[in-house]
Amino acid sequence: MSVEAPRTLYEKVWRDHLVVDETDETPAILYVDLHLIHEVTTPQAFSVLREHGLPVRRPDLTLGTMDHSTPTTPVRSFRDLEIVGESAANQVRQMQANCEEFGLELFGLDSSHRGIVHVIGPEQGATQPGKTIVCGDSHTSTHGAFGALAFGIGTTEVGHVLATQCLLQRKAKSLAIDVSGTLAPGVTGKDVILAIIGQIGVDGGTGHVIEYLGDTVRTMDMDSRMTMCNMSIEAGARAGMIAPDDITFDYLEGRARVPRGQHWDNAVARWRRLVSDPDARFDKTVNVQADQLQPMVTFGTNPGMVIGVNEVVPDGRNDPGIRKALDYMQVESGKPLTESAIDVVFLGSCTNSRLSDLQQAADILQGRKIADGVTMLVVPGSQQIKKDAEALGLDKIFEAAGASWRESGCSMCLGMNGDTVGPGKLSVSTSNRNFEGRQGIGARTVLASPMTAAASAIEGRVADPRSYL
């Protein structure tokens, strides 16, 4: 009897979903357990189905929401919701019509379950360990926090999954990122992942699936794990994964779409095997010391341009990429960002819009006011999170501080729904991308944690949250 070779978590989930294995000539056919869809990256895929007269193969494994094009303006009733721009309104109508025509479940505008696609999957318990999860959205990597293999796909592939529930895939390489040490107060999962991207670069994970290991990750709550896996794509990685454990199971138990009773026990027993074997081989390993980390902020125009909140902006003289970024950002080498006055604070996005993110920011803002001239948007990741936050009175804290409390959605993360930062304005944002113009034409973005965002709102400049703890 042959002994099976040790396998990584990624290899286990990969093998478990092979309909047809890959060869030198052809890629693998990989089965998809959960297909999340939203309004922006699906219309052209539904058109292809219609042209070919094809049905959706597994409506029961497909779940839709609307988040990117939808406004977050507070409303009493969703009948009052005014979508900004005719093409966005048309896109939302098409999503509704497509889901109706093909018999797909959609969390529509008036649904209490609606929210950002990467927030609602876990919230509903649709995201589960060991599943393959895809979506026409690069931040699908978020769901890897549960030990799922989750990655973003293009619209042509959305069509493949709708029609066949399968994808053509080559197996990726594996990258272990081992994070060890206790995080200092005021340092969060967001700071850890920004530091990692700063260390390995925005292409450090290209061609790889990352597995986050180590005691720092093991003690993190699910919200922080999701933040870390969410930004795996910002290091170029195909996906990010964390082996499920009791923290994962506690988070999932009792949620709407997880198994019950004996089925739950069976599922947990199966999920406990979803760990990399002790001798499993990774193509690459990176070690990160987390106990020395400070709150991190970006100074440039990609998420790899990162410094500690009190560190000075590096010199760009010998690096045209950095020089161009500093030009765009209008920040000076040799000075810390804490000298930069800000105009906008955005607390939200699939990276940092969950209840604990809002709670951390509210703890800092409680009894304080945001600085004159600063606009702050607080955008919960889902209508459920909005409700939960309101039950805790967080909305009142934000409003008393002078921030705007919104409906759920992608909002200012990508400026395609009416929420934008404004040309030339500087924003501290808890989202995931500080690309040129990402938050609207000419917008300048500093990525940071919810705590750093809250402290910055109070001071009207990029600020260290540790003075508020």
Add this chain to the structure above:
Amino acid sequence: MKALTTLSSRTIVLPDRDIDTDQIIPARFLTTTSRDGLGDKLFYDWRFDSDGGKNHEFVLNHEQFANHRILVAGNNFGCGSSREHAPWALMDYGIQAVISTEIADIFRSNALKNGLLPIVVDPTTHEWLINHPGADIDIDVESSTITLPNGDVAHYPIDSFARYCLLNGVDQLGFIQEHQNAIEHFEENRPWKP
């Protein structure tokens, strides 16, 4: 998808590294429900000023590079979002191949599904191409080679299935559908159901 066997064209050079898909096509243009007409939006915020006027410093606005079909870009082209609007915009504009030292995973996958050829070359060839904008080069998909004007030939890596699909204009959906029985067998026999 149309087959692509050979491509001979002059190049356009964008030496910046890490060009992300938000630059290739900004998010505000993604409210479309069609894949057509996105060429006008390609590199929009680099091509046009905030008042809509042409940015004459930007290479796509230089008359001498009009109708060039090969884009040479800095390392890690196409990073960021999964929007297939990026290759749609490039192709609608007239670009048929992108050359870099590294191309982001999702962008590469999307490009190949639309007949846009993503080419990763060695640093020496790349440096030559970056320093010679407008160079007339020949790409041969069958042999996976680029021939430079001086006759030098560089081989580039490409997945054999991707090459086959490009050469034959294969629709990959059809390929998966041919495995209908295997998919059904998998669904019926897996040890747990999602």
